[in-house]
Amino acid sequence: MKPLAHKPLSGIRIADFTVHNAGPFCTHLLSQLGAEVIKVESAMRPDAFRRPHPVYGRMGPATFDQVASTKLSVRINLKKVEGIALAKRLVAVSDVAAESFRPGVTERLGLGFEALRAVKRDIIVLAVSSSGQSGPDSHFAGYAPLFGAWGGLGELTGYADGPPVEMRHVMDHTVGMNAAVAVMAALHRRRATGEGGLVDVSAREVASSLLGEALLLAAAGREPRRAGNDHPRLAPHGVYPAAGEDCWVAIAVGSDAEFRGLAGVIGRADLVENPYFATAEARHANRGELDLALAQWTAGLHAEEAVFRLQAAGVAAHTSWTTPQIVGDPHLRSRRAIVEVAEPDGTMRAAVGVPMRLSKGADIGIHRGTPKLGEDEDFVYGELLGLSRAERDALEAADVIY
Amino acid sequence: MAPLSDLRVLVHASGVAAGYAARLLGGMGARVIWLEGPGGSALRGEPPFLPAEDGQDAQGDGTSALFAYLAAGAQSRVVDLATDEGRAALGALLSEADIFLDDTPVREREALGLDEASVAARHPGLIHVSVLPFGAFGPKAGWRAEEICLQHASGEGNLLPNGLSIELFPDRPPVKIYGHFAEMQGGIAAALGALSALWVRDELGGQFVDVASQDAMLAVGAFAIQRLGDGSVEHRVERSFRYGGVLPCADGYVELLTLEQRQWEGLVKLLGEPAWALDPALADSLERSRRGPEINRHIRAWAASRKVEDIVREGQKLSVPLAKYYTPGEVLRDPHEAARGLFQPVAIAGVGTLPMLVSPFQFDGAVVPLAGGPPVLGGGA
Numbered sequence: 001m002k003p004l005a006h007k008p009l010s011g012i013r014i015a016d017f018t019v020h021n022a023g024p025f026c027t028h029l030l031s032q033l034g035a036e037v038i039k040v041e042s043a044m045r046p047d048a049f050r051r052p053h054p055v056y057g058r059m060g061p062a063t064f065d066q067v068a069s070t071k072l073s074v075r076i077n078l079k080k081v082e083g084i085a086l087a088k089r090l091v092a093v094s095d096v097a098a099e100s101f102r103p104g105v106t107e108r109l110g111l112g113f114e115a116l117r118a119v120k121r122d123i124i125v126l127a128v129s130s131s132g133q134s135g136p137d138s139h140f141a142g143y144a145p146l147f148g149a150w151g152g153l154g155e156l157t158g159y160a161d162g163p164p165v166e167m168r169h170v171m172d173h174t175v176g177m178n179a180a181v182a183v184m185a186a187l188h189r190r191r192a193t194g195e196g197g198l199v200d201v202s203a204r205e206v207a208s209s210l211l212g213e214a215l216l217l218a219a220a221g222r223e224p225r226r227a228g229n230d231h232p233r234l235a236p237h238g239v240y241p242a243a244g245e246d247c248w249v250a251i252a253v254g255s256d257a258e259f260r261g262l263a264g265v266i267g268r269a270d271l272v273e274n275p276y277f278a279t280a281e282a283r284h285a286n287r288g289e290l291d292l293a294l295a296q297w298t299a300g301l302h303a304e305e306a307v308f309r310l311q312a313a314g315v316a317a318h319t320s321w322t323t324p325q326i327v328g329d330p331h332l333r334s335r336r337a338i339v340e341v342a343e344p345d346g347t348m349r350a351a352v353g354v355p356m357r358l359s360k361g362a363d364i365g366i367h368r369g370t371p372k373l374g375e376d377e378d379f380v381y382g383e384l385l386g387l388s389r390a391e392r393d394a395l396e397a398a399d400v401i402y
Numbered sequence: 403m404a405p406l407s408d409l410r411v412l413v414h415a416s417g418v419a420a421g422y423a424a425r426l427l428g429g430m431g432a433r434v435i436w437l438e439g440p441g442g443s444a445l446r447g448e449p450p451f452l453p454a455e456d457g458q459d460a461q462g463d464g465t466s467a468l469f470a471y472l473a474a475g476a477q478s479r480v481v482d483l484a485t486d487e488g489r490a491a492l493g494a495l496l497s498e499a500d501i502f503l504d505d506t507p508v509r510e511r512e513a514l515g516l517d518e519a520s521v522a523a524r525h526p527g528l529i530h531v532s533v534l535p536f537g538a539f540g541p542k543a544g545w546r547a548e549e550i551c552l553q554h555a556s557g558e559g560n561l562l563p564n565g566l567s568i569e570l571f572p573d574r575p576p577v578k579i580y581g582h583f584a585e586m587q588g589g590i591a592a593a594l595g596a597l598s599a600l601w602v603r604d605e606l607g608g609q610f611v612d613v614a615s616q617d618a619m620l621a622v623g624a625f626a627i628q629r630l631g632d633g634s635v636e637h638r639v640e641r642s643f644r645y646g647g648v649l650p651c652a653d654g655y656v657e658l659l660t661l662e663q664r665q666w667e668g669l670v671k672l673l674g675e676p677a678w679a680l681d682p683a684l685a686d687s688l689e690r691s692r693r694g695p696e697i698n699r700h701i702r703a704w705a706a707s708r709k710v711e712d713i714v715r716e717g718q719k720l721s722v723p724l725a726k727y728y729t730p731g732e733v734l735r736d737p738h739e740a741a742r743g744l745f746q747p748v749a750i751a752g753v754g755t756l757p758m759l760v761s762p763f764q765f766d767g768a769v770v771p772l773a774g775g776p777p778v779l780g781g782g783a
Contacts, residue, residue: 008598025624033598064631066624134767137738140718141665145647146725149657152733154648156580158567163648164655164727165563165577168641173622174583177590178426182763184597185405185430189765192408200764205744208733209762211581212471213450215745218730219756220452220467229578232449234548239559239575248575250559252548311545318551320560320576322637323630326620331542337617338627349631352624355587355617356595357539359518359610361602 006362007034012187015087015094016040016071017111019047021144021169022203023100023128024067025176030096030183031070032354032365038090038380039071041373042078043402050373063343065370066351067176072376075401082400084110089385092119095190096183098126103138113198122196124186128179132202142203144171151207156214158226165226167207174210175203233280235287236262239320240295242303248320249303251294251310259283261313266297341366377401404431404770409600412437412499413476414516416444418549418582419615420505420533421472422589423596427501429761431770434476437495439483442779445469452753465753468582470776474748474758478777483514492516493524501529501596508538518610528608529599533592535585537614547616552584556619557626561638565647568638576638587622588615644694648727649702654710655727658701658717663687668720672713673704743768748775749783 012035016027024039031037041047049065052058074090077083088111091097097116099106106112106127113125127133130142131150140146148154148167158165179201186199208215214224231237237252253262256279263271271277271293276286283290298306303319310317319325327350332338336353343349353365381387381401395401409432413424421443428434436443451464479495482488492515496502502525504516511517518538521530532538535547536555553559554576563577595611620627626636646658660666666687670679678700683689690697705713710726717724726732733739734757742764745757760769774783 008602021625025622029594029621033594058632062628062632064628066628131738132742132764135738135741140725141721141723142725143659143661143723145643145657145659146723149655149725149727150733152728152730153580153583154657155655155727155729157577158563159571159574159577162563162570163566163650165567165579166565166643166647166657167579168558168561168564169625170558170579170583170619170622173624174587174590177587177594177618177622178762181426181590181593181597182405182430182765184594184601185763186765187601188409188597189403189405193403197405197766200767201762202742202764205739205742206762208739208744208759210583210586211730212759213467214581214730215734215759216452216467216471216756217450218734219745219758220753222450222453224450224730226580229550229575231548231550237548237550239550239554239578241575248554248560250550250554252550254548314546316546316548316551318545318547318555320554321557322560323557323626323635326557327627327630331536331540332617332620334540335537335612335614335617337614337620350627351631352621352627353617355591355613355621356598357537357612358595358599359612360599360606361609 007364008358008361009034012036012096013094014038014096014098015090016098018098018100018128020100021067021172022175023098023179025173026126026128026179026183027098028067028070029177029180029354034364037071038376039068039073039371040076040087040090041073042075043373044077044079046373049370062370064341064349064351068370069341069351069366070368071371072380073371073374074377074380075374077400077402078109080398080400082395082398086395086400087111088116088119090380091116091123093384094120094123095187096124096126098128100128102141103127103129103133117196122190122194124183124190124196124199126179126183126199126201128175128201128203130203132205133200144168147171147175147203147207150204152211152214153207156211156224156226159228160226160230171207175201175206178206233284235280235284236290236294238291240298242298242306243301247303249298249306250318250320252316254280256280258315262294262310262315265309265313265315266294268293336365339365341369343369405765407431409433409501410499411435411501411503412495413503415503415505417505418445418468418472418585419588419592420503421445422586423503423531423533423592424476425472425474426590426593427596428475429770429772430763435495436473436476436478436777437492438478438480438779440480443469445472452750454752455754465750470750471758473776475773476777477782478780480780489515496521496525496528499528500600501531503531503533503592503596505533508534508543522608522610526607527603529596529603529611530608531592531596531611531613533588533613533615535615537617538612549582549585550578552615552619553578555616556584556623558619558623561626561636561641564638564642567648568642572639584619585615587618588613591618591621644691645697645701649705651705651708651710651713656705656710656713657725657727659723665722666690668722672717672720672722673701676700746772748772750775751778
């Protein structure tokens with residue numbers, strides 16, 4: 001293991017019982033910031049990335065799993081009483097215990113908040129769930145598209161004349177990033193007061209938190225609806241066709257200066273003189289005509305060429321990027337938003353970094369790939385928990401370390 | 403006590419990302435001050451607007467619902483950074499702050515005394531967080547972006563819609579996620595960066611945190627990059643779930659997603675165990691993936707004549723993951739959210755008192771209450 005010293009969260013240890021995407025992404029972010037995250041797994045129910053995945057047509061385990069990287073792996077069988085005892089020993093030497101079971105499951109297992117507080121008085125427990133730890137729907141099972149549906153985000157996303165749209169992994173992962181913020185706040189409180197606590201993050205509430213202004217409008221008696229790529233103020237605003245198949249440019253224009261820039265670039269200086277487009281309000285009211293004029297121009301150009309010309313004229317624009325374009329981008333590489341990581345066989349591949357640059361301290365980000373199941377038991381069980389080889393062998397023989 | 407009640411945050415924001423970072427920190431108890439120019443933050447002029455107290459629909463001079471949401475619970479101070487006096491006032495505010503969130507374009511910072519070096523020299527203990535569309539560093543640091551550009555610069559924009567929507571409209575341009583999703587990811591990342599840098603302030607002193615909404619949106623879209631490494635370029639058509647997804651019902655839409663075997667079995671029961679679903683070959687998940695369109699035809703025909711509430715109620719009993727597509731109004735009236743206290747009445751000047759979403763986090767079984775509504779320019783709520 002490379003030393004974690006001087007990353008900001010160096011010295012913070014997290015016992016990580018989370019599964020799926022939201023919880024693991026939270027602890028993945030914290031691990032990149034220097035926390036020592038110990039991922040608890042079992043051969044009985046291996047993590048999804050260690051198995052074939054019918055939804056993605058993957059016939060075997062993943063060779064790299066973003067959210068598992070930079071974590072340590074140990075095996076604990078939580079179906080065994082001794083497994084629960086071992087999990088508690090791990091929590092007793094941790095600052096944070098993170099879980100994403102359905103509410104009530106950790107209590108049944110004997111790993112609820114009170115049980116963990118009994119072994120570590122100032123433990124911070126992060127519980128990530130679809131609907132939160134309380135309330136009539138707390139037992140509901142869910143995935144990202146359901147969080148988006150319950151939270152209102154799915155209903156407001158989509159073409160005005162079409163159905164609502166499913167939220168995908170970005171929904172899970174924003175839950176995880178929100179949870180990471182809440183855990184950091186709880187750590188600050190512990191430092192100030194000596195108290196740990198229970199952090200309850202509900203995925204559907206995170207979805208709702210991303211449309212706070214629409215909820216406020218609804219509270220005022222209005223009925224916000226999905227509106228495709230329309231913007232309530234900006235025009236032109238949308239996704240326009242570029243030369244080539246399925247190539248697009250996202251463009252947004254607000255001020256008069258931006259509109260002048262746009263009109264000049266697309267060779268339609270006449271639009272600036274036209275009273276139909278004289279003010280931002282007028283342009284918004286007559287946006288259909290502007291969309292046609294703009295699309296006529298974009299359709300004849302390579303997307304990147306159109307974007308460079310528009311940016312040079314002070315207009316907000318970006319190519320609708322696919323993943324090969326993203327991983328090849330010098331800007332994202334220079335910021336370490338895209339990094340290279342090594343597969344177990346040494347093959348290099350692109351991964352995303354932790355989304356921030358800090359001016360002080362050691363480099364943050366991924367510092368090792370996906371751990372093998374149980375890869376770090378010598379360190380965790382041997383060094384951290386002080387278990388002897390014989391004790392570990394006995395636990396393995398009893399299917400507790402399994 | 404609220405987790406961040408000792409924390410003082412100064413925010414200078416014309417965009418959603420920096421404003422949302424402040425809102426998140428304020429939502430956990432931090433004392434937040436909005437630093438505004440004499441005309442107020444540009445966000446005060448950003449739609450949608452709330453109807454005025456007299457019931458009139460407000461236009462450009464109305465109260466922005468977006469600003470109200472972002473600045474709820476904060477105070478406002480008016481400072482004209484174009485003047486010496488203003489910059490002195492800024493210095494006083496910064497000397498009292500732990501965290502400074504700023505989205506001033508990089509090229510404009512020096513003249514206002516907001517560049518990294520000047521701030522660090524005068525306020526060595528400050529966590530100075532820059533929040534920009536493409537960040538403060540790198541070849542595109544000066545580029546402009548609105549939300550829609552960020553969704554497409556990070557890859558997710560190109561991958562939406564999927565499911566039913568792209569089946570119906572395969573030739574339309576991609577459609578964005580509602581609202582300010584990518585900018586809010588920038589805000590969430592900025593809050594995380596601020597609290598992480600603050601964690602080591604005793605050892606390292608203050609520092610500069612450079613956040614880009616593009617990076618943050620890309621981070622939450624990490625799975626598409628992982629798929630690329632596995633050899634697949636994701637596309638919005640192929641990314642659709644093979645069956646389930648958005649189901650049109652007699653009176654609205656539900657989301658259905660069965661990923662586990664037992665969930666599929668529950669769905670078969672919910673459908674009333676029709677002959678097609680009992681085909682032994684469909685017991686295999688890979689076979690179901692292959693025959694997704696056929697399964698969808700059956701499920702959609704079944705759902706079309708049924709009511710959303712009935713499907714959801716019966717489905718949940720069978721542990722089938724199903725959710726109604728709630729409108730904002732339904733979220734607001736949802737008994738579950740009422741029980742959890744997700745909304746709190748706050749006073750909004752010129753509008754009245756409205757329930758507002760408090761925070762997506764609970765600590766020790768409760769949300770941290772908002773200190774109030776949005777501040778009037780230069781004052782409090």
